[in-house]
Amino acid sequence: MRAVADAPKKLTTWQSIQRSFTSWRLASVTLLSFPSGMPLGLVLTSIPFWMQQEGIDIKTIGWLQLAGLPYSFKFIWSPLMDRYAPPNARRRGWIAIFQVVLTLVCTAFAIEAGGPRVAMVAVLTFALSFASASQDIAIDAYAVEVLEPDERGAAVGARAAVYRVAMYLAGATLITASAHVGWRLSYAVIAVLFLATLVLTFFAAEPPAPAKPPVSLRAAVWDPFVGFFRHSNALQIAAFLFFYKLADNLAQALIRPFLGQMGFSADDIGLGTAVVGVFATLVGTFIGGVVTTGMGLGRALWLFGFVQILANAGYALLAQVGVNRPLMYAAMGVEAAASGMGAGAMGVLLLAITQKRFSATQFALFSSIFALGRTLSGPPAGVLADALGWRNFFLLTMPVGIPGLLLLHSFSPWGKWDIAPPPAEGEGGAVGEPRSLGNVIARGLAGAVLGTGVGYLVNATLAALKAVRAQKIPFNLAGGFDRLFHPPRPVDWVDVVSPPVLGLIIGFSVAAYLTARHGLRRAHPTA
Numbered sequence: 001m002r003a004v005a006d007a008p009k010k011l012t013t014w015q016s017i018q019r020s021f022t023s024w025r026l027a028s029v030t031l032l033s034f035p036s037g038m039p040l041g042l043v044l045t046s047i048p049f050w051m052q053q054e055g056i057d058i059k060t061i062g063w064l065q066l067a068g069l070p071y072s073f074k075f076i077w078s079p080l081m082d083r084y085a086p087p088n089a090r091r092r093g094w095i096a097i098f099q100v101v102l103t104l105v106c107t108a109f110a111i112e113a114g115g116p117r118v119a120m121v122a123v124l125t126f127a128l129s130f131a132s133a134s135q136d137i138a139i140d141a142y143a144v145e146v147l148e149p150d151e152r153g154a155a156v157g158a159r160a161a162v163y164r165v166a167m168y169l170a171g172a173t174l175i176t177a178s179a180h181v182g183w184r185l186s187y188a189v190i191a192v193l194f195l196a197t198l199v200l201t202f203f204a205a206e207p208p209a210p211a212k213p214p215v216s217l218r219a220a221v222w223d224p225f226v227g228f229f230r231h232s233n234a235l236q237i238a239a240f241l242f243f244y245k246l247a248d249n250l251a252q253a254l255i256r257p258f259l260g261q262m263g264f265s266a267d268d269i270g271l272g273t274a275v276v277g278v279f280a281t282l283v284g285t286f287i288g289g290v291v292t293t294g295m296g297l298g299r300a301l302w303l304f305g306f307v308q309i310l311a312n313a314g315y316a317l318l319a320q321v322g323v324n325r326p327l328m329y330a331a332m333g334v335e336a337a338a339s340g341m342g343a344g345a346m347g348v349l350l351l352a353i354t355q356k357r358f359s360a361t362q363f364a365l366f367s368s369i370f371a372l373g374r375t376l377s378g379p380p381a382g383v384l385a386d387a388l389g390w391r392n393f394f395l396l397t398m399p400v401g402i403p404g405l406l407l408l409h410s411f412s413p414w415g416k417w418d419i420a421p422p423p424a425e426g427e428g429g430a431v432g433e434p435r436s437l438g439n440v441i442a443r444g445l446a447g448a449v450l451g452t453g454v455g456y457l458v459n460a461t462l463a464a465l466k467a468v469r470a471q472k473i474p475f476n477l478a479g480g481f482d483r484l485f486h487p488p489r490p491v492d493w494v495d496v497v498s499p500p501v502l503g504l505i506i507g508f509s510v511a512a513y514l515t516a517r518h519g520l521r522r523a524h525p526t527a
Contacts, residue, residue, distance in 0.1 A: 026151045028204035029143045030158040035197040036139050037166030039132030045171030065491040067125040070133035075364035078137045082360045083220035091142035096201045098135035106191035113184040141359035145207040153293030156347035157286030211356040224358035225512030230423045233411035240407040241369040247401030248339050249377040251312045263323045272332045280333040284340025292348045298417035304341040309401040311338035312394050319390035355422045379462040382469040434521035440511045448507025455499025460484045
């Protein structure tokens, strides 16, 4: 057993910053965020604007929004990228493959720009989204495997900044450029940028001891779940990923409508959200990530959890005072910075709890759980704001953050701050009465059915709440189900597809939890 004296000395925050910025590993992960951010700018901003400029009707452009589905469901095929990989460069090989695909797709966009066909643009947009989401899987998995613990904090903040710059370049900047040089040349330049990133991928740092891939596709799908649930606090951590930023998500869901109703001008709102908010978020994320390294992950999550909750008081004060530009910018800046700090610490947590062997699948799942709270916050926020008024609504968001802190206490108690790392292969193991295979399958199926039902119930409830807010009608759950299964917009089909996917994940999780915590009973035990 290693003596205490041999334990590595903990670095201070400043030492962590200095070490991080001399690391080629950190630089590789950070720079790879550039090709990761560009596709989202194309999908969300440039391509819809281009289609509008070409005279395509808005309903057809709405259908193009379905091309963004791969970003929401990328965890479905992430096990394939854990199981299979190009030789000699498990993660960088996948990154390079999808960068080639992105180059070809953008080249096709440049060719199509002379006379775009809607069907071809739809196919290319979906291909762009799929390749982009797949590249993100590989880059996130690469970050998990290559970064040292004291580099994670700086990496989170730096990645967020570079990603945002790339998204803005391929979005708003590309639209401006197209007015001067045309769409063909604009898309060609983006294709060249994707091609250039192949050089970075080729020379990026390789993990010193790359994790071995799963031995089979079944293991690539099944073992990430079992491996996570071997963590003694797996359930608390999974719930924490959802609840930690729930208060923040509720407040952010209605910032623009709130400011508009308060009487602020479009210029005020644009400056506050696009300049003050974005800058404060990036600074907060960077500070949150870097400080987390020196302070310790558990302590940082506690600190930024409280800061996130208290920051919403600025909006409550603004609702009480009325139109006051300095107060508005201050409230937005403080809240955005606090949100960024929490996101920075959470980014470090995601890197820390992901097992390297299953980094593609587990990181994709964890990040999806983390994003779920933001997705579900909008409709309840609108109903609550209508019922309570703006000041009381923002005050209410503050105690909503308490469940996240209670969950944090369960695996990182106040005053102790430690967070147990994910169990290594072979660690963890059964602690309860073994279950038969039939019992595990039956409970997994029950979990899948229940999860699907709950998913549809939640989506129907949210649809009914949207109607309450938009149409000022009484709450009608039956009407919510009707709206759910007769979606008014193409993108709303996501709400129809997502509950079965959620049910499948829950069913897998139930079966994996029983296997991890109890083990499987042999059908024919030997003497």
